[in-house]
Amino acid sequence: MATKVDFSSYPRVRATPAARRAARERGIKLSEIKGTGLEGRIQLYDVENLKSIEKTKKRATPLAKSIAKIHGVDIEVLEGSGFRNKVLKADVEKHLAEERQRAKGKEEKCKIIPLTPMRRVIAQRISNSYFTAPSFTLNIDVDMTKTKALREEVKELILIELGNKITFTDIIIMAVSKALMRYPILNGSLIEEGILLHEYVNMGLAVGLDEGLLVPVIRDTHRKSLREILSDTKDVIERAKNNRLLPHEMEGSTFTISNLGMFGITHFTPIINQPNSAILGVNTITDKMVVLGGEPRVRPIMTLSLTIDHRIVDGAPGAKFLRYIKELLENPIQLLI
Amino acid sequence: MGRGGKRMKEMTYAEAIREAMSEEMRRDEDVIFIGQDIGLYGGAFGVSVGMFEEFGEERVRDTPISEAVIAGAATGAAVTGLRPIAEIMFMDFTTIAMDAIVNQAAKIRYMFGGKARVPMVLRCPAGSGTGAAAQHSQSLEAWFCHVPGLKVVAPSTPADAKGLLKAAIRDDNPVIFVEQKLLYKKKCRIPDDEDLIIPLGKADIKREGGDVTIVTYGRMVEKVLNVAQEVAKEGINVEVVDPRTLVPLDKETIINSVIKTGRVIVINEAVKTGGYAGEIAAIITESEAFDYLDAPVLRLAGKDVPIPYNPELEKAVIPSEGDIKEAIYRVMNR
Numbered sequence: 001m002a003t004k005v006d007f008s009s010y011p012r013v014r015a016t017p018a019a020r021r022a023a024r025e026r027g028i029k030l031s032e033i034k035g036t037g038l039e040g041r042i043q044l045y046d047v048e049n050l051k052s053i054e055k056t057k058k059r060a061t062p063l064a065k066s067i068a069k070i071h072g073v074d075i076e077v078l079e080g081s082g083f084r085n086k087v088l089k090a091d092v093e094k095h096l097a098e099e100r101q102r103a104k105g106k107e108e109k110c111k112i113i114p115l116t117p118m119r120r121v122i123a124q125r126i127s128n129s130y131f132t133a134p135s136f137t138l139n140i141d142v143d144m145t146k147t148k149a150l151r152e153e154v155k156e157l158i159l160i161e162l163g164n165k166i167t168f169t170d171i172i173i174m175a176v177s178k179a180l181m182r183y184p185i186l187n188g189s190l191i192e193e194g195i196l197l198h199e200y201v202n203m204g205l206a207v208g209l210d211e212g213l214l215v216p217v218i219r220d221t222h223r224k225s226l227r228e229i230l231s232d233t234k235d236v237i238e239r240a241k242n243n244r245l246l247p248h249e250m251e252g253s254t255f256t257i258s259n260l261g262m263f264g265i266t267h268f269t270p271i272i273n274q275p276n277s278a279i280l281g282v283n284t285i286t287d288k289m290v291v292l293g294g295e296p297r298v299r300p301i302m303t304l305s306l307t308i309d310h311r312i313v314d315g316a317p318g319a320k321f322l323r324y325i326k327e328l329l330e331n332p333i334q335l336l337i
Numbered sequence: 338m339g340r341g342g343k344r345m346k347e348m349t350y351a352e353a354i355r356e357a358m359s360e361e362m363r364r365d366e367d368v369i370f371i372g373q374d375i376g377l378y379g380g381a382f383g384v385s386v387g388m389f390e391e392f393g394e395e396r397v398r399d400t401p402i403s404e405a406v407i408a409g410a411a412t413g414a415a416v417t418g419l420r421p422i423a424e425i426m427f428m429d430f431t432t433i434a435m436d437a438i439v440n441q442a443a444k445i446r447y448m449f450g451g452k453a454r455v456p457m458v459l460r461c462p463a464g465s466g467t468g469a470a471a472q473h474s475q476s477l478e479a480w481f482c483h484v485p486g487l488k489v490v491a492p493s494t495p496a497d498a499k500g501l502l503k504a505a506i507r508d509d510n511p512v513i514f515v516e517q518k519l520l521y522k523k524k525c526r527i528p529d530d531e532d533l534i535i536p537l538g539k540a541d542i543k544r545e546g547g548d549v550t551i552v553t554y555g556r557m558v559e560k561v562l563n564v565a566q567e568v569a570k571e572g573i574n575v576e577v578v579d580p581r582t583l584v585p586l587d588k589e590t591i592i593n594s595v596i597k598t599g600r601v602i603v604i605n606e607a608v609k610t611g612g613y614a615g616e617i618a619a620i621i622t623e624s625e626a627f628d629y630l631d632a633p634v635l636r637l638a639g640k641d642v643p644i645p646y647n648p649e650l651e652k653a654v655i656p657s658e659g660d661i662k663e664a665i666y667r668v669m670n671r
Contacts, residue, residue, distance in 0.1 A: 018599050018631035037632075037670050044599060044631040 015042035022047040027085065060087035067092045118212040129274040133309040137269040137281075138318055142326045144285050144300040147171055150332045154226075162231060168302075169205070169259050170230045172282055174335055175328040177201045177221040180255055183321040187254045189275040190312050204253030204273055205233065207240040214240045215273055217253045257282060267303045277312040280325075281305035302329075344529040351384045351521040353495035354460070357502035358385070358422055360531050362392055365420065368506060371398045372407060372424030372460075381426050382462060382521050408434030408459065412442045412511075415457040420506060427473045428463035428515065431480075442511040443486030454509040458502070464517035464556060464606055465651055471643035474651075476555075476607035481513040482584050482616065488537055489583040491515040493558035496527035497581055500535030508537060517556040517606070540587035542594070546574030549665055550594040552617055553604040554579055557656065561604060564661045573669055583613055588620055595626040600668040602635045606655055609638035632668040637661060 013030040015023070019042045023030050026047065033050060035042035058075050060068070064087045068075050071092070078095055080087040105111050115123070151166055158166045180187040180201050189196045201222040204215045216236035221229055239245050256273040259282040270281040281304070288301040304325060308318045328334050348356070362368045370388065372380075376399040379386035389397045400407050404425055411423035425431050431438065438459065445453050465474035481489050488510055492498040498516070505512040527533070543558055544565050551561050558579050565575035578594050580587055595601045601621055603614040614636045621627075621634055640654040 016631045017628050021628040043670060 013042065014040060016044060018044040019047050058087055059085070061089065063089045064092050071096055116211060122212050125274070126271055129272050133272055133274065133311060135272055135307050135309055136315070137305055137307045138315070138322055139267050139303050139305050140322045140326050142302045142304060142329050143290070144168075144302050144329065147329045147332050148285070148300055158227065158230065162227060164230060164234050166226075166230055167233075168261070168285070169257070169282065170226060170233055171332065171335075172259075172280075172329070173203050173205070173218070173221055173229050173233065173257060174224075174226055175325055175332070176255065176257060176280060177203060177224075178328060178335060179321055179324045181222050182324060183317060185313055185317055186278050186308075186321050188277050188312060189254070190277065190309065191275070195277075195312055198254040200254070202252050202254045204256035204276070205236065206256060206258035206270075206273070207237055209241060214245065214250060215253065215256060216240050216245055216249055217251065219252070256280070261285065261302070267305045269305060270307050272307055272309055276309075278306060278308045278318070281307065345526045346529045347524055347526050348495055349521065350495045350498050350516070350523050351382060353499040353527060354384055354502055354516065355386070355388065357499045357506070359388060359391065361503055361506045362388075362396065364531075366396075367418065368420045368422065369396045369398065369414065370422045370424070371400050371411060373400055373402055373426050375399060375424055380424070382518060384424075384521070404430045404432075404434040405437060408437035408442070411457045411459065412437050412445070412455060415442070415455045415511070416445060416453050420456045422458045422460060422506060424460045424462075426462065427469075428461035428477050429472050429475045431459075431461060431477060434459075438481070438487070438511070438513075439484050443484050446510065447486060455511045456506075456509045458505045458508075458512045458514050460502075460514045460516060462518045462521075463515050464519060465639075465644045465655060466519040466556075468646070468648055468651065470646040474644035476515070476517075476605070476639070478513070478515050478583060478605075479607060479611055479613045479616070482613050486511070487584065488512040489515065490537060490581065491517075491555045491583055492581055493520070493543075493555050493579055495523065495525045496533070497535060497541065497579075499527060500533045501537065501581060504534050504537050507534070512537070515555065519556050523559070535581070537582045538585040538587055539582065540578055540580045540590040542576065542590070543579045544575065544577040546576040546598070548574045548576075548598055548600065549668055550576045550578060550591075550598045550601040551604060551661075551665075552578045552580065552591055552594075552601065552614075554581060554583065555606060557604045557606055560656070560658050561661055564658050564665065567658075568662060568665055573665060575665065580617075586617070586620070588624070591617065592621065592624045592626045595621055595624075596629045599629045599631040601626075601630070602637055602661075602664045602668060604637040604656055604661065606639055608641050609636060610641050612636070612638050614638050632670070635664050635668060637664050 014035060015030050022044055028047060028050065030042055033042050033046050036046055037043040058080065060075050065075065067089060073092060073095060075087055078087045078091050081091055082088045101112060151171065155166055158164060184197045187198050187201060200220050203218045203221045205218060207214045207216060218232045218236060253273060253276060256276050256279045258270045258279060260268060261282050261284040264284045266283050268281050270279045272279045283303040283305065285300045285302040287298050289296055290299050304322060306318060306322050358370060374381055375385045376389040376394065376397050407423050407425060411421040414421045425434060442455050442457065445455050463476050478489055478491055481487050490501050490505055490512055492501045502514060505514055544562060553561050561577050565577055568575060576594050576598055578591055603617045605612050605614040618634045618636055637656045637660060642654055644654060645651050
């Protein structure tokens with residue numbers, strides 16, 4: 001028979017494993033919680049329903065404490081990198097170094113913006129792409145007269161039916177997807193075993209935000225209708241702006257488009273979104289004087305800037321691909337075929 | 338018509354076992370059936386009624402009253418190419434067959450480096466509740482779970498009994514098939530399907546719930562389901578996991594369920610000390626489910642006494658629906 005034990009005399013806290021896990025994850029000290037279970041045992045419920053979580057004192061090593069004391073640093077504001085977030089000597093020193101930087105910045109009328117996690121990822125991915133892929137950019141001028149006319153023609157219909165305005169980007173996505181099916185090498189990825197050719201197009205679309213850049217992916221654009229592309233594009237751009245994209249919605253692109261036309265940019269050299277083999281930069285449409293049949297004419301002209309990973313794609317195939325996109329946009333009726 | 342458009346029929350646990358054996362014997366002429374009074378008499382519990390007439394005395398064989406002979410002959414027949422089903426009329430008498438089961442059947446495949454196979458099933462009517470007293474009422478499955486080389490199955494419903502027995506007969510290893518005697522008359526609708534095979538080692542979630550996991554098998558499943566229905570009215574949702582096969586055990590299903598609910602009770606009819614419930618409890622506390630436990634892992638089992646002859650006392654030593662309810666309240670902190 002089990003004898004009755006007086007738990008109040010035990011120095012250790014009585015808590016269930018689940019309560020211990022929850023407390024650990026939340027950084028709560030079990031000794032500060034009152035248990036409602038048998039014999040005062042702390043249950044998961046007690047941790048999850050802790051009303052006023054009193055800030056627990058930061059744990060720090062004695063050395064960290066004394067260094068902090070000498071420099072007048074408040075341990076509580078530091079982030080601990082030790083076991084269970086214990087503040088170490090290194091954490092205090094890092095803090096002091098940052099303080100010095102900040103002070104220096106003040107003197108020189110500069111300030112330091114700490115990198116956000118997003119900025120950090122962008123920095124890492126962009127340098128990774130830039131320093132691994134030897135790339136070059138091809139530019140081509142496209143006469144947008146017919147695409148413009150097409151857009152005008154379907155604009156009202158689409159607005160009535162979907163409540164959305166059709167953009168040039170939507171039509172360009174459609175044209176590029178079609179071109180990628182004809183030139184699959186531009187839709188490939190360099191992997192360990194060779195060049196991975198995708199039999200579908202997942203279109204990455206660079207979306208600029210105040211705090212950085214997101215590239216949501218619109219799947220299977222090679223077999224989507226204009227209205228499907230349009231609603232998908234609207235949807236991901238909207239959610240990208242509201243920070244509502246799920247991680248998997250930003251993965252798996254096979255090609256990427258970046259449009260800076262709305263800022264009046266005439267041409268640029270985009271950086272490839274790895275592991276894609278190329279990226280298409282879309283520029284502004286401007287009325288330009290061109291010579292057609294010996295006559296000067298004013299036509300809406302748009303430059304497309306294609307950056308290519310030269311490890312996979314050479315100049316000629318890249319140029320053919322770009323020329324085909326030009327053909328499609330200059331005679332958009334071909335998109336129906 | 339039942340789910341998935343399959344025809345369903347109602348049958349008892351005993352009929353399901355008979356049908357499984359008969360179907361397998363029709364399918365494969367190497368399958369034979371031996372045991373005491375299983376032939377002309379139709380089995381002590383009527384399980385094999387009609388089989389002697391259908392398959393004849395060569396394939397449905399009455400044996401002398403010697404469990405050592407039954408288990409020994411089955412092992413020998415299995416090694417030499419047949420697929421015997423042997424019945425030990427009361428699991429209690431496996432004591433007499435132990436050498437053949439533990440030292441021979443379980444070992445042969447390993448000791449001959451896989452060159453010999455022992456495809457046999459030992460059907461063992463077991464458990465209390467029939468007023469048959471201490472020598473005819475035991476649940477000894479833990480003994481066999483302890484011996485590597487044996488598989489142990491303990492179905493709780495007619496459908497499980499049929500599907501698992503067919504899988505056991507087709508298995509190339511010795512299988513101890515535990516049939517609780519009180520289940521023989523339980524009826525349920527089962528798919529009318531000759532290919533109803535339930536693979537060994539796959540648990541079944543008999544009821545889904547998010548508050549407490551109860552792991553149990555055999556006759557206790559029905560009791561637990563009754564209690565689960567009752568406490569659901571009080572807002573306690575019990576998940577009932579029936580491992581069905583004790584060896585190999587579907588640990589994953591059990592552990593995942595405990596991670597989900599954070600509370601678990603393991604129940605078996607066999608006596609508590611050294612029972613299989615203890616093994617399952619230990620597996621849970623060793624697993625990644627540990628950090629999700631919000632109550633001690635409870636065992637509910639038979640009392641550590643020989644089964645009494647007095648019917649009231651006999652009931653009292655086995656976990657009752659009241660005991661199960663109380664255990665649920667305990668882990669729920671109510």
